[in-house]
Each structure stands twice: as structure tokens, then as C-alpha cells.
Amino acid sequence: MRVSFCISIALRAIVLVTLSVYVIVRLLSFKQIFFEHAGIRLTQSQVAAPTNIAGPQHIPKIIHHIFHNWRDPGNDTLPPGWASMRQGCMDLNTSFEFKLWTANASREFIETEYAWFLRTYDGYRYPVQRVDALRYFLMLHYGGIYMDLDNGCKADLTPLLHYPVWVTDGGRGALSNNILGARPNHPFWHRLTLSLLPYNWNWPVPFVSVMYSSGQWFLTAIWEEYHALLPKPDSANPDHEHRLYRIMMDGTPGADPWVFFSHQEGGGGTWHTWDNWFFEGIGEHLFLFFATLFSGIALIGWLGLRCMRRSRGYTRLPILPSGYAV
Template identity: 70%
Template structure:
């Protein structure tokens, strides 16, 4: 049965509008990832200065929200069962132990992480085990650790310059490299904060297997996912009244490595920990991130060309493939 031409045009129009609407929503999402972030921006020098200023007579009135625990996650999927840290990561971890002697340190191995999920969050175990890429389990377990225990989570390629106690007075914070998505390499939280409740529950609907490994990792559990949850959480907060800043906003600790950026007071960085989960498309997306303006220019040019060719095809189809004959002089109709 052949669908009438007008009905087919309407159906194609609905499909096109739906696809365009979805594309616009995704572009708006990427805008929130790459160009602006909600929350309160704090540089590391500002955190250190606030700690010094609060060390006087009013120090007792300052509330410590985050417990003195530093978490690291190490899943050795290259040599399963070997929980010995690589020497450079062990050295970085030791820098934190040396300058934070009154902190508790917890190293989460692959077995310890799975046992924790199975015991405390069994509803998530099927998703946890079903992740296509091992690094997704590393991403997910850190979020549940923040929810359950609180404390400070750190990737093993980050170390400590000094005592991290000044960072314990902010209920929840993530790190912001100043460009692109927020980072999940260093996190701070008090236990059971609603942000982490919302984020961990959202891991289920975001568990999509995208064609590109990088997109699957970043959008299902990694930095893009964290950034999306961050923006959604802040969008749900009550709007400030009379121009005042709302006290429920969360904090972004700046860790920008660009020339001229604010200095790092608390943390150090060694080799790129992301190298442990490189896939074939990582270089592609790294290049896009370095040339965002060019990428979006080419994207809109491609959309324009596709729209032009689609319009030409539609007009030709509407004419039924026939060309109008030219009239000859002297012909009488």
C-alpha cells in the first residue's frame, strides 16, 4: 500500500522537526559542558586565604562538613588480582599521606569496590557489572563512595602540596579545569548529600552503549555525565531572591593548568591518568576540544549543505521527475 504524497511529506516533516529538536537540545547540553558552569567558583588561593582568615577567634564557629578521609581507587584490569600500585602513583599517594597525617586513607581495589556495591547498593550491581569499559566502574564507584562515606576522592595521578583541611568546610565541591567539562578526578563531599543521591540514581538512565567508546565513557559515567548532573541539580535549586546568592549552590575548585591561571595551592598533577583507558577515538575528541570554534563552524556548514541537498531532492520528487517542456513559437494551444 502506497502512502499518499501529502501524508508522507507530513511524516517526514515530523521526523525532521523531532531530529532538529533533539539536535538543538544536545547542542545546548554541550554548551553547558564546554562554555559555562553553575555553582560557586573558588580558586585554591581563595580557599587557603579563607582558612587563614577563619583561624582567629571565630574559628570554632566554622563548620567542618567533610570528614577527614581520602579515597583512591585502583582497578588493575591489565593484570587482574595485582593490587600493587605503580611506583609513580604510590609516590603521588604518599605525598598526601605525608602532609595529612591525621586523615584516614582508603584504597579501593577492584574486589573491594565490587563488594562495596554489592553490600550497600545491590540495586546497582547489575549495571556496575554490565559496564562495557572497566573505567566506567572506576567512575561509578567513586560517586557511591562520596554518597556513602563522604571525604575527598583523588585520582592516583594527583598528589598533595599541603594539608587539605581547608577544603573540608565546603559541603560539596568538584574540580574545574577552566575549559570544557567539569572534572571528576578530585571530589569532595559530606556523606549523603542530595547531589550525590541524584547523581547515583541517574547512572541507570544514562547507561547507554554509544557507538564511540569515548562518548560512552564520558556521557554514561564520566566527566560529561558529572557535568550534566551538576547543571541539572543547580537548575532545580530555588532562584535567588532580591539578587542575593543562594546558599545551596555547590562549589567548583579551580584547577586550571593554562598559562596565567591561578596557582595550585593544594594539589599536584603528574602523568595523565586518562592514558589508562585510551581508545581509538580519544585523539579525535581531544582535537575537537582544542578546536571547538572550527568544529562547530564545520558542523553548521555540513547541516546547511545537507538541508540544501534535501530541499533540492524534495522539489525534484514533488515534480515527479518530469521536466517542463519549452513552448515553440507559433504553437497554438
């Protein structure tokens, strides 16, 4: 009985140590996702500065929104809050074309333009993965600006059209895919859309499956891969700059102001699953997480060693009052 108990403790220790090593290795491989990113950092104020508005306009005047109604399929009426946010953008950007991509229109677009991806698109386990993938294909095919429906406009977005490709950067962790800008057929979007196939893994937890197969972690990983392949910036030939742009959208107090965009509080997170709170908690309490993890490993290891010693037949001798063992 004692031997089987010790074996159980030992197996748990092995599993926990293996899991810990795996987590550490994965975090080391993900380090480029969570720290300083490649590309050219631009605040919204810098983009809006008159000196930066001059020059060619690379991005077409199109604003894309996606609405897939998972709760009531077939009902394509936007919720009032999102409809209001979208209308606000339309009022401030009257010269733009606005496209609203419903579930049926989205699938038809993929089937018509990117039939090679349709099987993967239909096979995604989580609906948000289709929304993620669709926005990338829209950037590749049409270009323009993509915006989540819980993001709004605070100004005319025309100054953002002078940068061939940009993503938004919240200043903490991975880059964001909630607002994107691109000229059509840029090589970055070719690389990213082709990478959707090898990254399409179903991980044990939904959050990781979404984030690393099509979401923000995926976008950030491909962003870093793309920049790693670019020639080094040449200060003598600034026209040879090939790096892409990160438009800052840091919402922490004291950060650079938001000139172009707004965000509806509580408007996002429609895809969140049971494990979101866990990973968000890890991100906010990283030191506590690792302290708890290694403390658990040490405790189980100590229990395992103690148990194994007892299973070998050793017993502690009673101590006589005189101090001699019998």
C-alpha cells in the same frame, strides 16, 4: 544507472543533514555542560585564606583512591609513579585516613551497601565506568575526599573540609570528577547516584558512552540539574545558601595557582579509546569542525541537485560559433 547514482547521493545528503541536525540539537542540550557552571566559584588561594578556614568542618578526614588493574587483574600493586604521588599525600596529611579501593574491594562494597546497583555496575561495557560510579557512591556513603591516582598533594587538605560538597573545575568545558569532596549522605550525591540508571546508555562511540553515562559530562549535567532546583540565593539570609562549590584547577598559563593539588604529566588517560583524539580535536577546533560539516552538507546538496536535474532528461545543447544553439 544515473538514477540509482542520484538516489545514492540524495540518501547521503539526507543522512548527513539528519546527522548534523542531531549533533546541533545534542550540543544545544549539552550547552550547560560546556559553559559557565552553577555553584560558587572558589580558587585554591581563597580556600587557603585564614579567614575562610574558620567554621565547622563538614567533610570527614578520609582520602579515597581507586586502583582497578585492567591490564593485570588481581595485581593490586600500584605503579611506582602513582605510589609516589599517593605517599606524598599521606606525608602531608598524617591526620587523614587513607582508603585504597581495589577491584575486589570495590565490588564487595557495592554488593554490600548498594545491591540495587550491582547489576548496572557489573554490566558496564567499559571498566572506567565502574571507577566513575564507585567514586560517587564513596562520596555518598563515607564522604571525604576522592582523588585520582595521577593527582597529588601540595599541602595539607584540611582547609577543604569546611565546604559540604565541592567538585573541581578546570575552567574549560565540563566539570571534573578527578578530585571530589563531600560530607556523607548529601542530597546531591543521592540524586547523582540515582541518575546513573537512566543515564546508562551505550552511545555509538565509546567516548560519549563513558563521558555521558558516568564521567564528566554526566557529573556536570546532574550538577546543573541539582542547582536548577535550588531556591534562589537570598542576600538577606546568607546562611540559607544551598549552592555547592567549584574548586578551580585551571592549568592554563596565568590562571589561579594550585595550592593544594598537583598533577602527574602523562599519568592519566588509562581509559582512553580510539575516538578520544577525535572529540578532543573537535573541542580544540570547534569553528573548523562546523565549517567543514556545513561545507560538506552544501557540497553534497549541490551534487544531489545537479544529478537530479540530469536524471530528468535535460541535456545541455551545444553552442554554435555564431552563438545560436542547434
